[in-house]
Amino acid sequence: MYDVRDWRHVFKLDPNKDIDDDLLERVCESGTDAIVVGGSDGVTIDNVLDLMVRVRRFPLPCVLEVSTVETVTPGFDLYFIPTVLNSTNSKWITGLHFEAMREYGELMNPDELVVEGYCIANTECKAAQLTGVSQKMDKEDVAAYARLAGHLLKLPVFYLEYSGVYGDPKVVQKAADILSETKTTFVYGGGIQTAEQAKEMGKYADVIVVGNAVYDFPEEALKTVAAVKK
Amino acid sequence: MYDVRDWRHVFKLDPNKDIDDDLLERVCESGTDAIVVGGSDGVTIDNVLDLMVRVRRFPLPCVLEVSTVETVTPGFDLYFIPTVLNSTNSKWITGLHFEAMREYGELMNPDELVVEGYCIANTECKAAQLTGVSQKMDKEDVAAYARLAGHLLKLPVFYLEYSGVYGDPKVVQKAADILSETKTTFVYGGGIQTAEQAKEMGKYADVIVVGNAVYDFPEEALKTVAAVKK
Numbered sequence: 174m175y176d177v178r179d180w181r182h183v184f185k186l187d188p189n190k191d192i193d194d195d196l197l198e199r200v201c202e203s204g205t206d207a208i209v210v211g212g213s214d215g216v217t218i219d220n221v222l223d224l225m226v227r228v229r230r231f232p233l234p235c236v237l238e239v240s241t242v243e244t245v246t247p248g249f250d251l252y253f254i255p256t257v258l259n260s261t262n263s264k265w266i267t268g269l270h271f272e273a274m275r276e277y278g279e280l281m282n283p284d285e286l287v288v289e290g291y292c293i294a295n296t297e298c299k300a301a302q303l304t305g306v307s308q309k310m311d312k313e314d315v316a317a318y319a320r321l322a323g324h325l326l327k328l329p330v331f332y333l334e335y336s337g338v339y340g341d342p343k344v345v346q347k348a349a350d351i352l353s354e355t356k357t358t359f360v361y362g363g364g365i366q367t368a369e370q371a372k373e374m375g376k377y378a379d380v381i382v383v384g385n386a387v388y389d390f391p392e393e394a395l396k397t398v399a400a401v402k403k
Numbered sequence: 404m405y406d407v408r409d410w411r412h413v414f415k416l417d418p419n420k421d422i423d424d425d426l427l428e429r430v431c432e433s434g435t436d437a438i439v440v441g442g443s444d445g446v447t448i449d450n451v452l453d454l455m456v457r458v459r460r461f462p463l464p465c466v467l468e469v470s471t472v473e474t475v476t477p478g479f480d481l482y483f484i485p486t487v488l489n490s491t492n493s494k495w496i497t498g499l500h501f502e503a504m505r506e507y508g509e510l511m512n513p514d515e516l517v518v519e520g521y522c523i524a525n526t527e528c529k530a531a532q533l534t535g536v537s538q539k540m541d542k543e544d545v546a547a548y549a550r551l552a553g554h555l556l557k558l559p560v561f562y563l564e565y566s567g568v569y570g571d572p573k574v575v576q577k578a579a580d581i582l583s584e585t586k587t588t589f590v591y592g593g594g595i596q597t598a599e600q601a602k603e604m605g606k607y608a609d610v611i612v613v614g615n616a617v618y619d620f621p622e623e624a625l626k627t628v629a630a631v632k633k
Contacts (some may be wrong), residue, residue, distance in 0.1 A: 255553060264497045267488050275547035283554035283585065317505035324513035325484060325500055326556070355513065372494050398474055 175234050175250055175356050177287060181375065181401045184363070186386040186392075188224045189215030193392035194389055201231035209253065209382070211238030213299045216348060218244050225249065227232045227364035238289075240272045240289045252281075255291045255332065258318050262305035269322070289330040290322035294344070295363065319348040323355035333378075335363025337385060342373055349377035367393050368400035375401035405464050407517060407560060407588050411605065411631045414624075415468070415592070415614040418454045418513055425629035426621055431461035432589035433628045439483065439612070441468030443529045448474050455479065467517075484509075485521045485562065488548050492535035518550035519560040524574070525593065528566035542574045543630035544625045548577040554587035565593025565610075567615060572603055579607035596621050603630035 175354035182205050186192065189212050192200075200207060208228045210221060221237065221244045228235045229248075237249040245252070254273075258263040262353055274281075292315060293306040301307070308314070315333065331352055333345065340363050352359040361378035366373050366386040375381050386394035412435045416422065419442050422430075431438060438458045440451060451467065451474045458465045459478075465571050467479040473536055475482070484503075489493040504511075522545060523536045529535070538544070546565065552561040563575065580585050582589040591608035596616040605611050611631055616624035 256556075258501070261493050261498075263491050263493050263496055266493055268491075270551050271489070271547055274550040274555060275543065277552065278547055278550040281554065283557075286555050288556055297618055311506065317508055320504040320508040321497065321500050324508065325504065325509065325516050326518055326558070327485075327513075328556070365488065 175362075177251075177380065178227040180358075180380045182371075182398050183209050183236075183380060183382050184207040184387055185206045185211055185287070185382050185383070186224060186228070186387065187212035188217070188220035190388055191373055193390065194227075196387070197227055198231070199391075199395060200387060201228060201233060201397050203400050204402060205233070206380075207234040207236055209236045209238050210249070211240060211253070213240065213303060216240055216244050217250040219245060224248060238373070239273075240274065242269060243393075245273065245277065249285075251285050251287055253287050253289050253330070255289045256295060256328075257291045257304045257306065258321055259306050260304045261293050261307070285327050289332040289360070290318075290326060290328040290357075291334055292318040292322075293333045293334045293336065294340060295338045296334045298334075300334065300336050312341075312347050315344050316347050316351055319359075323352045323357040327355070328357055330360055332356050332360045334364065337364060339364030339370060340374070344376065345374060345377045350367075365397060366390050368396040371400040373395035410588075410610045411619050412601075413437045413439050413466075413579070413610060414611050414617055415439040415612050416443055416454060416458070416617065417442035417614070418450035419616055422618065424457075425615075427457055428461070429615060429621075429625060431458060432631070433625050434632060435442070435463070435628050436474075436610075436632060437464040437466055439466045439468050441470060441483070443470065443533060444546070445598065446470055446474050448476060448608050451573060452476060452478075463472050469503075470508065472499060475503065475507065479515075481517055483517050483519050486558075487521045487536065488551055489536050489538055489540070490534045495534040504614045511600070517559050518588075519562040519590070520548075520556060520558040521562045521564055521568065522548040522552075523564050524564045524570060525568045528568070530563075530564065530566050542571075542577050545574050546577050546581055549581040549589075553582045553587035555623045557585070558587055560588050560590055562590045562592065567594060569596075569600060570596030575604055575607045579612070595627060596620050598626040601627035601630040
């Protein structure tokens, strides 16, 4: 199961947040399809490596979502590389990617690289501020970004990111309709804290991401796996 | 032959330049694999349609390389959509593409859309000035953009554009080496005026583009087809 097209659920763990061994074990053995290691700030090579080593004890895919070139390290199964489609700053669309290819391109195995076409729908979040996303989007705007990723660029992943906020199911449904005609995997992330919410977004998205809830409401978070796997 | 992966040679015709019926016939019947309609300025819906209708009398693929959203019209076999990987202005990487998807996405057939990962290597040309490309590039820089298109974004086309200037064969060879491991078609354009030059760049690139020479040195330009097809 090292192919994102077969996944339904992932937990995203933040290297900058504490998680004890007991909870980490329950997360890794929850039946989720993968652990994605990634965060917006305070991510260092040390805390990335530390979390990787701890997750590596469990037999499931361990993925690094790359946020800075400096924290890229060998040892992960896959590398998710965001390109922020709705950024106004070229650095976050192709700029950092060029630098990474310039520096490490020769060492990287293309088969392990998965580009995520990010669409950041919550303009208040840290990721939006960092990457220069300020456009308030309606359903048709998100639909256009889904088409851009799925119909035009034909990227492997379209990642609709509400980052900490639970999205509008109608917007998610519309994006899902568009992407259902494509080979692009539709990943939804943002504000999923309960099994009910996981089930709702899981009706539309191919993969749902549960992040903060692992730290804030771990018991509920663990129930999101079964909610989308049934 | 409506698949760019099978092509070796295309003529790029500028809707803003005059070409008489006799030369157009010789160009279209030269054995080239396709006619690409595209230019940097003075392109209007009227001159695009006019050229399309004239090329349409000949049985070869007729492609629109989209430079502005306003000049997109049905009737072409394929639509090449440039995304300028080394632009510093997000408008030319994903911005205009979002707008096109927002406005016309529902009407467009994804199978007819081919994204070209453009790398503009001649910073003096009009296209560079228009799209905010100012970076002088060495061989390793171009190689990194080739990796970005081929290994990371896995785009169907990497288009190395020297626009009016004949490129450095060593740079082209390096990019070709990188792209030979990928499914990305390597298109070279810029300054090809003779059969000899076509042959040299054709050793490395999958497809060579002959543009200005059609207007400036038509007899020599017509010989470039056989030079890469042998």
